[in-house]
Amino acid sequence: MxxxxxxxxxxxxxxxxxxxxxVFTERVQQNIQTAIEMTGDSNRLRPHVKTHKCAEITRMMIAAGISKFKCATIAEAEMLGMANAADVLLAYQPVGPKLQRFIQLIKKYPGTVYSCLTDNVDSATMQSKAFAEAGLTVPVYIDLNVGMNRTGILPEEGALELYRFCAKAPGILIKGLHAYDGHITNSNFKEREKEANAVFLKVELLVEKIKAAQLPVPAIILGGSPTFSIHCKRPEVECSPGTFIYWDKSYLVNCPEQKxxxxxxxxxxxxxxxxxxxxxxxxxxxxxxxxxxxxxxxxxxxxxxxxxxxxxxxxxxxxxxxxxxxxxxxxxxxxxxxxxxxxxxxxxxxxxxxxxxxxxxxxxxxxxxxxx
Missing domain, CATH: 2.40.37.20 (D-serine dehydratase-like domain)
Incomplete structure (x- = not known):
């Protein structure tokens, strides 16, 4: 030793x-600044809070100029409301009791703009009905399956039609596209970059179809930690890394290009x-x-x-x-x-x-x- x-x-x-x-706060602060520097604009960051789950850490990010956040659970979304986060995406498709909890959350924290995901017409219909009955108009992002095969609709199969449906549905304000490429974990940066570029091309092609259909131009939320160093260079993309706040041994080994x-x-x-x-x-x-x-x-x-x-x-x-x-x-x-x-x-x-x-x-x- x-x-x-x-x-x-x-x-x-x-x-x-x-x-x-x-947890060493000086290092946390340095990681926040590194993420802001990598995007060049704190408005292009939408950190995922699943890593830290802590209101005080959230407030450190807000103090640094970050106003948009992403989360996976109702509890994480509420923590962000408690921390006075301005803009929160529940990166989950709320159905059943979770949909009703989400509506309660929106009403409890009116100072936070909450949004969520949808990836099929049936779920979007449930969301539309529930939001409208609650007297709400909620921003919604179409969740795209870009290779993770966990959630989302394939960009080439029905995504445009779903976007069109949500643009007309009461209670829904169609906001944009969400794509998580967590399946891209290649430790070879050039290979990882190649795979990430292929994902972005799928999203780009869908955006062009949406524009051609004269539908609202979508915001794009794309990527996680492994592809952050790639997507952060795209000015039209909001990036949502999460692990950057604490980092870990896996990313030290597999993503050495991220400092x-x-x-x-x-x-x-x-x-x-x-x-x-x-x-x-x-x-x-x-x-x-x-x-x-x-x-x-x-x-x-x-x-x-x-x-x-x-x-x-x-x-x-x-x-x-x-x-x-x-x-x-x-x-x-x-x-x-x-x-x-x-x-x-x-x-x-x-x-x-x-x-x-x-x-x-x-x-x-x-x-x-x-x-x-």
């Missing part, structure tokens, strides 16, 4: 119970040494995102030789392949491979400034419901 103090080491770490999630800094780190402790070369910590499934295979769940920057053997709900078993000696109680710092679902495992984050713990903030939108 190097004797040089690294950015994540803090003076009072021994007093913090583990596992815990630490964001890891701003969140886990602390964990050695709880047992169950055999030769074995180190067990308290970083179980409940403490770090576990959807990836074992080698891509967590990274120890001070101990790169530690490899994951197994993980259970409360324990992470590591293989020590070096001469480093560990003992129970030793503190380890770990960068998650996927920070977004890791944040959702923590009710609060510990805020660090100038190398010291200063307070805690709640990840208030990690729950499915705040009040609405």
């Amino acid at each position: 190097s004797n040089n103090k690294q950015w994540f080491q803090i003076a009072d770490a021994t007093t913090i119970d583990s596992p815990a999630l630490l 964001f800094l890891p701003a969140a780190i886990l602390i964990t402790r050695v709880v047992s040494l169950p055999g030769t070369g074995l180190v067990c910590t308290d970083l179980g499934h409940k403490s770090v995102a576990a959807e990836n295979e074992r080698s891509k769940r967590v990274f120890f920057p001070e101990h790169e030789h530690l490899t994951v053997l197994s993980q259970s709900e409360e324990h992470l078993l590591l293989k020590n392949q070096s001469s480093d000696i560990f003992k129970p109680g030793d503190l380890l710092y770990a960068i998650p491979w996927h920070v977004c679902p890791t944040v959702a495992l923590y009710d609060t984050i510990i805020i660090v400034e100038k190398g010291k713990v200063v307070t805690t903030w709640k990840n208030i939108a990690r729950d499915r419901k705040i009040s609405v």
Whole structure:
């Protein structure tokens, strides 16, 4: 281990119970400024708040000049209303009870302009009826399937007709197009750029058809974190990265062209040494995102030789392949491979400034419901 103090080491770490999630606000601020510089205009940023789920982090972005946001849940949308965000897209197609909750949310936070997605005539009809009956006219974006095959309508098959339908539907103000290209994750930047350009071409062709039909010219919301460095150069596109706020090991490896800094780190402790070369910590499934295979769940920057053997709900078993000696109680710092679902495992984050713990903030939108 190097004797040089690294950015994540803090003076009072021994007093913090583990596992815990630490956030370094100076780095968060730097990441916000980097994102603004990459687009050249804060009005072209629509950050996705699924990563941080925190009103205080949202307010940092608002203070930097960002006014548009994107979210995936009603709770995240309410958190944004509580933070006085001006413009919020629920990047989800609300149906059933969620549609009624969305209407309640719009009425509860009149200072925030809320919009949502739709990708088929049946859902758009339900939305139109519900919005009109509530006395609302709600901005709506057509959700496009550009290759992720999760939600959305194919740009070439029915998207124009759906756009035309929404342009006439009561209770709906057709606003634009939304396309998430989360399937593009190639670590080779040139290949990733090629795939992102192909996605944008599909969207461009649809925009031309919409213009030719003399329908309202659509705004375009496009991309996530892996393609942000590509779409940020398109002046007609609003970009919605999310992970940039904290960054993580996955993007450090796969998107080195983006100069964001890891701003969140886990602390964990050695709880047992169950055999030769074995180190067990308290970083179980409940403490770090576990959807990836074992080698891509967590990274120890001070101990790169530690490899994951197994993980259970409360324990992470590591293989020590070096001469480093560990003992129970030793503190380890770990960068998650996927920070977004890791944040959702923590009710609060510990805020660090100038190398010291200063307070805690709640990840208030990690729950499915705040009040609405």
